[in-house]
Amino acid sequence: MALKKVGFLLFDTFETLDVFGPVEIFGRLKNLYELRFFSLKGGVIRNDHGVAVLSEPLDEILEGTDIFIIPGGYGTRIEVGNSELIDKIRIISDNSEFVHTICTGTALLARTGLLNNRRATSNKRAFEWVNTQGEAVLWQPKARWITDGKFYTSSGVSAGMDMTLAFIAAVHGQDLALEVASEIEYIWNSDAEIDPFFSA
Amino acid sequence: MALKKVGFLLFDTFETLDVFGPVEIFGRLKNLYELRFFSLKGGVIRNDHGVAVLSEPLDEILEGTDIFIIPGGYGTRIEVGNSELIDKIRIISDNSEFVHTICTGTALLARTGLLNNRRATSNKRAFEWVNTQGEAVLWQPKARWITDGKFYTSSGVSAGMDMTLAFIAAVHGQDLALEVASEIEYIWNSDAEIDPFFSA
Numbered sequence: 001m002a003l004k005k006v007g008f009l010l011f012d013t014f015e016t017l018d019v020f021g022p023v024e025i026f027g028r029l030k031n032l033y034e035l036r037f038f039s040l041k042g043g044v045i046r047n048d049h050g051v052a053v054l055s056e057p058l059d060e061i062l063e064g065t066d067i068f069i070i071p072g073g074y075g076t077r078i079e080v081g082n083s084e085l086i087d088k089i090r091i092i093s094d095n096s097e098f099v100h101t102i103c104t105g106t107a108l109l110a111r112t113g114l115l116n117n118r119r120a121t122s123n124k125r126a127f128e129w130v131n132t133q134g135e136a137v138l139w140q141p142k143a144r145w146i147t148d149g150k151f152y153t154s155s156g157v158s159a160g161m162d163m164t165l166a167f168i169a170a171v172h173g174q175d176l177a178l179e180v181a182s183e184i185e186y187i188w189n190s191d192a193e194i195d196p197f198f199s200a
Numbered sequence: 201m202a203l204k205k206v207g208f209l210l211f212d213t214f215e216t217l218d219v220f221g222p223v224e225i226f227g228r229l230k231n232l233y234e235l236r237f238f239s240l241k242g243g244v245i246r247n248d249h250g251v252a253v254l255s256e257p258l259d260e261i262l263e264g265t266d267i268f269i270i271p272g273g274y275g276t277r278i279e280v281g282n283s284e285l286i287d288k289i290r291i292i293s294d295n296s297e298f299v300h301t302i303c304t305g306t307a308l309l310a311r312t313g314l315l316n317n318r319r320a321t322s323n324k325r326a327f328e329w330v331n332t333q334g335e336a337v338l339w340q341p342k343a344r345w346i347t348d349g350k351f352y353t354s355s356g357v358s359a360g361m362d363m364t365l366a367f368i369a370a371v372h373g374q375d376l377a378l379e380v381a382s383e384i385e386y387i388w389n390s391d392a393e394i395d396p397f398f399s400a
Contacts, residue, residue, distance in 0.1 A: 016227055037252075048227070156384060
């Protein structure tokens with residue numbers, strides 16, 4: 001069986017764990033998934049945790065990928081105004097089988113319009129700002145993550161790992177998700193409605 | 201106040217989250233910590249999750265660093281036999297204020313002899329193998345993490361995040377650790393004795 005392709009978007013000051021939490025989970029499933037990293041122009045992408053990662057240009061996957069993953073981070077505050085990037089996110093997301101956003105990565109996807117009239121969530125501490133990036137999105141403040149069709153959107157940073165395991169469970173069954181969680185000794189919050197960081 | 205320096209060891213097929221979980225936590229505390237990444241020779245280090253990260257040569261920190269962090273991963277099976285690397289890990293660990301190991305990273309530190317007669321733990325699924333790398337180590341099979349003097353050793357992968365938050369709590373107080381956990385929406389297992397992945 002062909003490996004499913006997982007494409008991660010990177011940009012300057014991306015949030016470290018938004019990317020590498022899901023990488024750890026998909027990366028373990030070597031007989032199912034192949035992981036690649038992309039940025040607008042390709043090359044070395046740095047964040048303010050001192051991380052410098054190699055990436056390929058987004059143009060490599062304009063025809064879409066099996067799973068397209070959009071992280072958050074302070075960089076999203078700038079990138080929501082980067083129309084070239086938002087256009088490419090729209091094209092790739094439209095052409096991909098699944099799109100996952102973590103934390104304020106949801107703001108980037110919301111800017112494309114693809115979340116209009118769909119349910120979505122994001123980081124609790126940036127929720128008001130994220131909401132302004134897509135006024136027709138049906139924002140859900142209390143949720144560890146939200147699934148609406150092919151779109152998976154998560155709350156802040158670590159919630160991306162819970163969502164990724166839930167995606168593995170939905171596609172491959174709960175046993176595989178539990179096996180991966182056990183291999184990486186991760187205490188999985190497997191219930192999307194349990195959101196300890198929501199405050200009314 | 202001078203920033204404390206956190207140095208992460210990288211080697212081929214390091215475990216993604218062993219590194220980037222702690223990076224997320226230390227990286228958030230920009231007014232306290234500065235993060236750098238090292239490998240035996242420097243340059244691009246790749247793992248089998250498709251990640252390619254830039255690193256500096258370990259020789260840059262032979263005089264030690266404030267916190268030296270050693271991850272696990274399949275690469276440790278090879279690197280325990282790399283005497284040049286083990287010698288440098290010994291020198292740097294000896295000269296550093298704190299040394300943290302995650303998962304099978306403990307095997308690399310055990311090979312240096314610095315854990316002899318000290319309590320330490322590691323990944324549950326590789327525990328028997330790790331034990332053979334330091335027969336004078338006081339191995340603790342049931343623990344989310346173990347602190348012995350300047351050495352912090354953790355169980356598998358995700359346990360490194362719980363340990364890093366515990367380190368922040370020990371050095372800077374519980375409130376700061378809780379604040380970081382909340383910012384990254386991480387459900388922190390703050391009790392080292394709660395080890396859901398131990399089976400007798």
